[in-house]
Structure formats: structure tokens, C-alpha cells
Amino acid sequence: MSKGSESTKDSSYQTPRERPRPSLTNYRNFAYNILKYLEDDIVGDKEIPQNQLLCVKCLEEITVDFPKDTVFCHVNTPCIMIALPILIKELSSETSQDSEVMEKGTGDFFDLYNSIINMEGQEEIAKRDVIKSYFNFGKALDDCFNYYKKDNPKRTAQALVNKKVWEQLPNVSDDALRKKKERALKIFELFNEIGEDKIQKIKSFSASSISKLD
Known part of the structure; x- marks a missing residue:
């Protein structure tokens, strides 16, 4: 299928x-x-x-x-x-210096997804940069859903978001994409509530550990 x-x-x-x-x-x-x-x-x-x-x-x-x-x-x-x-x-604690990732809050799903992959693959990259990459991806998913929801039922809006993501990431497996989306939405959910700027204060928490705090 x-x-x-x-x-x-x-x-x-x-x-x-x-x-x-x-x-x-x-x-x-x-x-x-x-x-x-x-x-x-x-x-x-x-x-x-x-x-x-x-x-x-x-x-x-x-x-x-x-x-x-x-x-x-x-x-x-x-x-x-x-x-x-x-x-x-x-x-x-004091806010750490902003990174390039913190400034990149826009972009298509291909760029946002690959930003996560690139950050996770570099041990020297601060954990907060990975978290920010997930936040950006989650925000893009949320924004896209809200856009489609204006003129469509919720289920249709969700399907349209999935279709758009898949079109931009055709080589990513369904399972890998599902896991990335779930983690991104959880991280977006938390920091959208407490403030995006709080990401820059993170030192020891990884994106994975934060996504499990539910």
C-alpha cells in the first residue's frame, strides 16, 4: 500500500x-x-x-x-x-548563548527533519540544539495542521499534514517518521507552554529524556 x-x-x-x-x-x-x-x-x-x-x-x-x-x-x-x-x-540557570539552530524557526519538513538527523549524529553538538530541532519540527507540524483545519475536519487536516510530510520525505520509513513526529510534538508541547527560550537553559537533558516526561 x-x-x-x-x-x-x-x-x-x-x-x-x-x-x-x-x-x-x-x-x-x-x-x-x-x-x-x-x-x-x-x-x-x-x-x-x-x-x-x-x-x-x-x-x-x-x-x-x-x-x-x-x-x-x-x-x-x-x-x-x-x-x-x-x-x-x-x-x-543563566541562558546559554544562542546557536544557529535557535534562529532557524522556519523551513520545509525536509530541512527540519534533516536538521534533527544532523544534530543527533554529532556528539559535540549541545543537547539543546537537538531539542530545538525537534521543537522546530513540532511547530511546523502544528502550524500546518492548524492551517488545514481552517477548511477541513480534523481527520482530513491530519491526513493532509501526513501527505505533505511524506511527499517531502519519501525515503524515510513510516516507523522512523512516526517516532520523530511523536517526539517533536511532545517537545513542542512542553516548550510551547513554558516558553521556547527555556530550551537554551537545558544542559543535561536530551530530546529523548524530555519526550518521556509525560
Whole structure:
């Protein structure tokens, strides 16, 4: 079956706001709690009940203040319970110097996808550059979906996005493209909530580890 005929059935692309993931509310609360600890103006006086912020793997409450007898989750690595205080510490640090990748927020899917591949293949490239490449790809997917959604039902809009991506990346396997899209949308989802500029504060987190914080 050709990619074109599969596109009408493929639901792997869905926007951050509309993907039917049960952990979506938890993911947004995670983002808001990061902003709250950073005293970001975006949050203001918004209250996020702590009992709404649970690790989706171990179902334990996520908090930045751990008691001495805390037993960390062994179900998933990295568990949000372990990662949250580390991530907040990094996001509270000084912003690193902008890279060329940070300036490239536009481009077609071919360029955006290959930017990810190129960055992942160079160990000397900072992790935040890979994260930014994923963010750019996720933003392009989201923008494209919103464009098509203006005149089409959601399912049709998703199929049109898939078709456009496949046309520009005909030599990429469906599985590889699906994984890249899922990771890109998760990273876009998080940093679109807490601020794209926060990417430049990342030091130890990889794109893979951040995409698992859901």
C-alpha cells in the first residue's frame, strides 16, 4: 500500500491540544508547575492542585521538595519525580548563548527533519540544539495542521499534514517518521507552554529524556 493511500487512515499526527492522550492534562500541569517554581509571569496566581500532578508511570505525587524517605520510581527512567527538580534547576540557570539552530524557526519538513538527523549524529553538538530541532519540527507540524483545519475536519487536516510530510520525505520509513513526529510534538508541547527560550537553559537533558516526561 502506498503512503498516499495510507495517509487517510494514519492518525499518528495529532496536535498537542487534540491528541487523545490521557496524560495530556498531567503534562500541562507539569509545565505550569515548572513556571510556578520559576515565578514566571505566564502563570501569575494560577493554582495547580498538587493532586493533579502525578507521575503517569508510578502514579505518585510529583513535587520539587522530596522528604528524606522518598523512594523514587523504578518503573520508568527518567521518572518525572526524579527529573522535575533537576529540570527546574537547569531552567533557573543563566541562558546559554544562542546557536544557529535557535534562529532557524522556519523551513520545509525536509530541512527540519534533516536538521534533527544532523544534530543527533554529532556528539559535540549541545543537547539543546537537538531539542530545538525537534521543537522546530513540532511547530511546523502544528502550524500546518492548524492551517488545514481552517477548511477541513480534523481527520482530513491530519491526513493532509501526513501527505505533505511524506511527499517531502519519501525515503524515510513510516516507523522512523512516526517516532520523530511523536517526539517533536511532545517537545513542542512542553516548550510551547513554558516558553521556547527555556530550551537554551537545558544542559543535561536530551530530546529523548524530555519526550518521556509525560
